Amino acid sequence: MIDLIRDAEAVLMRALAHGGAFAEIYFEETSATSIRFEDGKIERINSGTDIGAGIRVLTGDRTCYAHTNDVSLEGLLAAADTVAGAVSEPRASYSFDYRPDRFEMPVAKPAQAVSTREKARLLAEAGRAARKHDSRMVQVAATYTDSTRHAIIANSEGRHVELVRPQIMLMIHAVAARDGVIQTGYHAVGGTSGFELFDNAPPESVALKAARQACLMLDASPAPAGRMPVVIAGEAGGTMIHEAVGHGLEADHIEKNMSKYCGRLGDMIAVPEVTVMDDGTLPGLRGSCPVDSEGTPAQRTILIENGRLVRFLNDLRTARKLGMTPTGNGRRESFQDKPIPRMTNTFIAPGKANPADLLASTPQGLYVRKMGGGQVNPLNGDFVFEVSEGYLIRNGQLAEPVRGASLIGNGPDVLLNIDAVCDDLGFVVGTCGKDGQGAPVTSGQPTIRIRELTVGGTT
Numbered sequence: 001m002i003d004l005i006r007d008a009e010a011v012l013m014r015a016l017a018h019g020g021a022f023a024e025i026y027f028e029e030t031s032a033t034s035i036r037f038e039d040g041k042i043e044r045i046n047s048g049t050d051i052g053a054g055i056r057v058l059t060g061d062r063t064c065y066a067h068t069n070d071v072s073l074e075g076l077l078a079a080a081d082t083v084a085g086a087v088s089e090p091r092a093s094y095s096f097d098y099r100p101d102r103f104e105m106p107v108a109k110p111a112q113a114v115s116t117r118e119k120a121r122l123l124a125e126a127g128r129a130a131r132k133h134d135s136r137m138v139q140v141a142a143t144y145t146d147s148t149r150h151a152i153i154a155n156s157e158g159r160h161v162e163l164v165r166p167q168i169m170l171m172i173h174a175v176a177a178r179d180g181v182i183q184t185g186y187h188a189v190g191g192t193s194g195f196e197l198f199d200n201a202p203p204e205s206v207a208l209k210a211a212r213q214a215c216l217m218l219d220a221s222p223a224p225a226g227r228m229p230v231v232i233a234g235e236a237g238g239t240m241i242h243e244a245v246g247h248g249l250e251a252d253h254i255e256k257n258m259s260k261y262c263g264r265l266g267d268m269i270a271v272p273e274v275t276v277m278d279d280g281t282l283p284g285l286r287g288s289c290p291v292d293s294e295g296t297p298a299q300r301t302i303l304i305e306n307g308r309l310v311r312f313l314n315d316l317r318t319a320r321k322l323g324m325t326p327t328g329n330g331r332r333e334s335f336q337d338k339p340i341p342r343m344t345n346t347f348i349a350p351g352k353a354n355p356a357d358l359l360a361s362t363p364q365g366l367y368v369r370k371m372g373g374g375q376v377n378p379l380n381g382d383f384v385f386e387v388s389e390g391y392l393i394r395n396g397q398l399a400e401p402v403r404g405a406s407l408i409g410n411g412p413d414v415l416l417n418i419d420a421v422c423d424d425l426g427f428v429v430g431t432c433g434k435d436g437q438g439a440p441v442t443s444g445q446p447t448i449r450i451r452e453l454t455v456g457g458t459t
Contacts, residue, residue: 007073008154009096011055014080016156019089020057020064022316024155026293027053027071028335032147033116037123039139040131045116052335055079058317059087065338095158103290104164107194111146111168114195119144123170126203130174133211136218138182139175142207153295161295167440168197169286169429172207176214183220183403185213186372186388190429190440191284213370213389216401223390223405223457229365230407230453231358231393237428238347238443239371241276244383244411246443247376247434249276249303249311250329250341251318258379260412261309269309270415273351276304278313280328280344286429287344287441294330294339301327304415315341333437340435347444351421355447358420360396366405366455367391367398371428374406381411384456406456414450422447 008025015023029051036044053076054067066082068075111119123142130140146168153161169190176183187209189201232240248259261269270276280298282288291297294316303311314322315330318341331342359367372386387405391398427444 004152004154005098005100005160008098008160010073011076011080012094012096012154012156014077015055015057015083016091016094017084018087019091020059020087021092021320022058022156024056024153024294025053025076026056026332026335027152029150030147030334031112032145033111033119035116035120035123035144037127037142040127042120042124045120047116050334053079054335054338055083056338057083057087058320059089061321063317063338067336094156096156097158098154098160100160100162102162105166105192105290107166107196109195111166111194112148122198122203126170126172126207129204130172130207130211133208134176134215136176136178136215137174137211138177140207140211141173143171145169151293153293155295159295161291163289163291165289166192166194167286168193168195170203170206172210174207174210174214176211176218178218181218183214183217185210185217187213188429191286192288193284216389217403220401220403223387223402223455224392225455225457227452227454229362229393230368230450230455231362231365232368232371232445232448232450234355234422234424234426234445234447236368236371236445237426238445239428240383240385240407240411240414241348241445242343242346242432242441242443243374243376244381245276245415246278246343246346247378248381248411249313250343251312251314251322251324252341253378254312255318255321260379260381264309267309268307269412270304270307271418272307273421274304274307274415274418275302275349276346277302277349278327278329278343278346282345285345285427285442289344292328292330292339293332294326296326296328296330298328298344301329313341313343315339331439333439337437340437342434342439343432343441345427345442345444347425347427348421348446348448350423350425350446353420353422355422355424358422358447358449359393359398362393362396362449365393366402367393368407376411383411384408402457404458408454408456414453417451417453418448419451420449
C-alpha cells in the first residue's frame with residue numbers, strides 16, 4: 001500500500017503532468033458489516049473490507065476523475081496518468097509542504113469488537129419483540145449496518161488529512177394487517193458511534209416503535225383532503241426542510257441555475273422566526289465528521305438567518321467557481337465517486353414557542369408526528385410527502401389518528417407560511433441520495449406550524 005506522505009507528491013505531479021488547477025488523492029479502506037432479519041430468521045450477513053483510491057484533477061469547469069483498487073504506487077501512478085490524459089492547459093502553482101492532520105472519532109464500544117453472532121442475536125430479538133406486540137403484525141424486517149472508514153486525503157494545495165470515521169445504524173420496518181387493510185411502520189436509529197448507541201436505544205424499543213405505528217394506523221380513519229393548518233412535530237424531524245429546501249441550497253444546483261434560490265443571497269426568503277443551518281460538528285449525529293471528503297474542516301453553516309438567505313453549501317470546486325469559501329460539505333459515497341456539495345446535519349433552529357401552547361392555539365388542522373417518503377422537484381421546490389403517522393387537530397387537541405394523508409406544497413412557499421417555531425428540536429437519521437451517491441445525514445426541526453398547506457387524503 002502506498003505511503004501517502006512519502007509518495008503523494010509523485011502521484012499528484014503525474015496527475016498534473018498536462019496542467020490543471022488542482023489535484024487530489026483520496027485513499028479509503030472501509031470495513032463493514034450488514035445483517036438482514038426478515039420473516040423470523042436471519043436472511044443475510046455480509047461482512048468485508050473494501051480498499052481503493054481516487055485521483056481527481058480540476059481543470060476549468062471540468063472534473064477529471066479515475067479510481068482504482070490497486071493502491072500500490074504503481075497503481076496510483078497509472079490512475080494519475082489516466083486523469084492527466086484528459087487535461088491540456090497551463091499548470092497552476094502547487095504546494096506539497098505537507099503537515100499531516102489526523103482525526104479519529106472515538107467510540108465507547110467499537111462495533112468491530114462485537115461478534116457477528118451477538119449482532120445477529122440482537123437483531124432477531126428486535127424482530128421477535130415487534131411480532132409479539134400485536135397479533136395483527138404480519139411481517140417484520142430489520143437491518144443492521146456498521147462500518148469504519150479510514151480515509152487519507154492529500155492535495156496539491158498542501159492539505160494532508162487522515163480520518164477514521166465509524167457509522168452504525170438499525171432500521172425496522174413493521175407491517176400490520178386486518179380485514180384486507182395493510183399498514184406499515186418504520187423507525188431507525190444511528191450515528192457516528194459504536195455499540196453504545198443501543199444503551200439509550202435498545203433494539204427491542206426501536207422495533208416496538210415501528211410496530212406501534214403500524215398497528216395505530218390500522219385503527220386510523222381516512223384522512224380528509226383540503227387546505228388546512230399543519231403542525232409538524234419535532235419528533236418528525238426535518239425531512240421536509242432537507243428535501244424541499246436544503247437541496248436547493250447546495251451550490252452545484254446554484255451554479256447550474258437549477259434552484260429557486262439562484263440570485264437570492266441577501267433576500268428574505270422565510271419568516272423572521274426561521275433560521276436554517278447545516279452543522280457537521282454535532283457530536284454523534286449520523287451526518288457528523290471532523291472533515292469532509294476533501295479534507296476541509298466541518299463547521300456550522302448558517303444558511304437562512306432570521307429569514308434571510310445568507311449562505312450556500314460548497315465543496316472546493318463550487319467555492320472556486322462561485323467565488324465563495326468552502327463550507328466543509330464536499331462529500332462522496334466512496335473512493336469510486338467524486339465529491340459533490342452535500343448536506344450533513346441540516347435543521348431549523350429552535351424557536352421560543354411551547355409545543356403544548358402551539359397545539360392548544362390551533363383550532364383545527366393536521367398534526368404530523370412521523371413523516372414518510374416523498375418526491376421533490378429540486379428546481380422549484382415542489383413536493384409531495386407521505387404522512388406515516390398523523391392526527392386530526394380539533395379544538396386545540398389531538399383527535400383521532402388518520403391514515404393516507406400526504407403533504408403537497410412548495411418548499412420556498414412553506415418558509416414564508418410558518419407562523420410558529422417551538423423549542424423542542426428533534427432529529428431523524430437517514431441516507432440521502434444524490435447523483436447516484438448515498439450519504440449519511442441527519443435532519444431536524446422543532447415543532448412548527450404551517451399556516452395553511454394542501455393535505456391530500458382519502459375523504
